[in-house]
Amino acid sequence: VIPTAFEYARATSLRDALNVLAKGDGTKLIAGGHSLLPVMKFRLAQPPRLLDIAGLAELRGVEEYRKGARIGAATTYRELLESDLLRERFPIIAECTENIGDRQVRNRGTIGGSLAHADPASDMPSLMLALDATFNMRSKRGRRAVKAREFFQGPFATALAEDELLLDIVLPALPKGAGTAYLSQDQAASGYAQAGAAVIVARSRKTINHAVIALIGVGEVATLVAAADQLVGTKGEPEALARVAAASVDGIEVQSDIHAPADYRRHLTQVIVRRALEKALERAK
């Protein structure tokens, strides 16, 4: 419940933050603290120093970027929900974010914090995979960009180096008329997903020409479902959805815990994928 002692400082600028990170003295970045503080309170993480980047204006906000959007890493869930641009272009973000934590958590927690923490049961990574997000990262050594599918490397492991900071997330425009849906079942105590699916589908006339499914809470890392490709060329008939839903867990080492044993979680995932597909298709124009 009580974390080990740590020093705390506020970054005065992005450059200041990068300088501190470059020292490699074990400093952890903190923004909303809603991923980091709980693990510190459980003493699963014991960073000697925290550097608060929540106040850096250049890391906050949502803006139009090409035909998509750019989201600053320290943008809070509440700011995501309040963005008309995101609601219009990426309604799946609001659909998912509405159910993250409670109001207090959404007021403080940030998208970048959740992504950099990379909890395999948190919702955001699956959205980023489904939306084909690009993560822009920066260190004193320079800038680089990584695709979401390369960013998440394992449970609580990402492509971020020790001295790197996540600047922003760029989302490319969705295919025209795409329907999206996010669905998850959460464990009653923690609120973390036992299985969740982010789905994006688009049709040309009646035929599906784009289908992406990303899962969280199922395997040990958020992952794209290969079987989604099998929907392309179909008309989204119930049999096609059922087939893809059944195959959605293929190749995934389904996790097991005291609340959701693997066989149950496998079944749950298949149901959630089918329902999310149905919902997304209904919404596709």
Next chain:
Amino acid sequence: VKILRYIAVDDCGPHINPMIVEGQIHGGVIQGLGEALQEIAIYDDDGQLITGTMMDYAVPRASQMPHLELDHTVTPSPVNPLGIKGCGEAGTIGSAACLVNAVCDALAPFGIEHIDKPLTPARVWAALQAAKGKENVQ
């Protein structure tokens, strides 16, 4: 498990403060429903409690619980001058058993007669799978 409607009729004798009585019944019913649906203390082989924090032990929250419809009969107790009776745990006594029975009743067509509480989705699913397995054997 989705609770479609929950009606509780209690008799606590005359209500001196009806708001408090209603609050007590609410709290009691929810305590029982939490026990029936999601609260569980799990120990590992070494006797270590592994549902030891609020991340694992699912205390019921307002958003997870149904609306309650309450009504009362008023039968004064003959054994005290005010005619009052306890109401604090009145809701709890009935609600856990009532919910588990309701779920077993709903699952009776599948040949299910008993599921250990709490009726988490995983347990209800497992009971349905086991029932299906039996059918296959026949």
